[in-house]
Amino acid sequence: MNAITAVARFSFWRRASGMKLLGPGVIALLPCLMMAIVLIEEPIDPFELYRSYMVPATLYFVLPLVCMFIMLPVLSELYEKGSVGYLYTRPAPRWKMLVGMFLGAYTAMLPVFLACVLGPLLLGVLSGSDASMSEWLSLSMGIFAILAIAGLAYGSICVFIGVRTKRPIIWSFVVLLGLGSTMGSLPGAGQEFSLHYYLISLAYKWCGVTGSKTDLFSPLETIASVPESLFILLATSVAMMAFTALAARQRDVL
């Protein structure tokens, strides 16, 4: 465990130190900002505004972008600089290094997700919502749990892309925003092949998010069960980390 915990600590501070969380933090607070603007313009209940519009927007935009910001450079940066050689020439299996790097960066992502749900909660409560505090807390914590679970899956995909490809930014846009958010939001059978579908299903089951009233976020035609959604998301995380380990075995350190 020494190797994993040491690398995780290193990875966490590498992602969280200085101003490195500022960018992801700004992205995470965008729904809150959008909510504030709408509340000034429109007489709408903040709870309904958040649940119907901001939660889908959070899952569509904020989640993939925050994952890309924080998780993508975890290994790709070390490969680009050649510094990963320092880690790989240690007497420890590479998978331990990969798991440690992943866990450290994932931990750095959690405060960003927390800010993402606490911002709207505070705004909603302060702006005189009809919903009770317990309703707000239930919704916010539910969304945080979904983001945390989704962070494992999306984060592991980002780490895999970072190790496997030499153009990680392009590939992560294609996979997370293309195959993820967009395909999961389009009507039709393709929805079920997207992780986004399972996130929306969890949001429906845990938080009562029935889909957006806009055309951008199409309501789901079917809803996956909670066990199925959790299984798909967690299995994806494990599978992607296994693929990452295989990719790391093959990729040269140059």
Next chain:
Amino acid sequence: MSAPALKCENLSRWYGEVQGLAGLTVTIEKGIIGLLGPNGSGKSTLMRLLTGQIHASRGWVEVLGQRIVPGTYEIFRRVGYAPGEDVHFESERAIDFLKLMARIGGDGATQAQDRAEKALHTVGMGSKAGVRLDAMSKGMRQRVKIAQALLFDPDLLLLDEPLNGIDPISRRGTLDLVRKMAEEDKTVILASHVLHEVEGVTDHMLLLHHGRLLAEGRLSAIRELINQKPRRATVRGTDLSKLAAGLLADNIVSGLEFVDDGCIHLDTRKLPELLQRLQVAGAEGSIHTLETDDQELEMIYEMLVGGSAR
């Protein structure tokens, strides 16, 4: 009988269509081995193959008796490696960087701290343990790199251009360290493109050129060949005509050319004797600067492969 430090058989590596290393077959027992060659000759490729960072396109390599294949890692407890690239763990303090490396190797927190302190002390960086790597000079980072290679008291130490960018005192310290390891019956492979750096610590060398093993053996034998070739020294100073006359009279120089009043080119086949005489003249204050052509490695290539070396 213990296994050789390094054994390669037809070891080859291509990067696409570029040949990094071609059919290297060599066995290295204990001691200090100079791995010589210009940039792009395959030194770093060989180092990376030895440490499992890249995989062979053909052939195989054994380090301390263990075949290096994808997934090999246990043997690296006995192998220390200081890469040619700079350390990019910028935001880390030297001690934290080394502790991280030690903990990845399986140490607990206390043991890692002790090991890191000892390694930094060994390379003379004990007092800089708390300095961040991005606040260090290149020479200091070089020494930190060597310290991380020494963490587990390795039986085989691989140093890729370890003297690049370091000051003369650190250079001497590094070479002393290499000698000390050899005295402890360990093996050091020292990659460099500067002949005299390696020559100071070992007479045994592998010479690579365009990914191929050009020569293996005693440096002194090749040195004798070099000394038969004319060398040129450029001297700046005062009263040079008197000095030149003395050198000609003693048959130390075979030709000379006055560039101007304060500068003279001297051609010689007896470079050590010439340097000795110039040192005496320098001590008397008549010489301001002295330059010798540092083309020894290129001369070796010319001798071994003819005019096509470059």
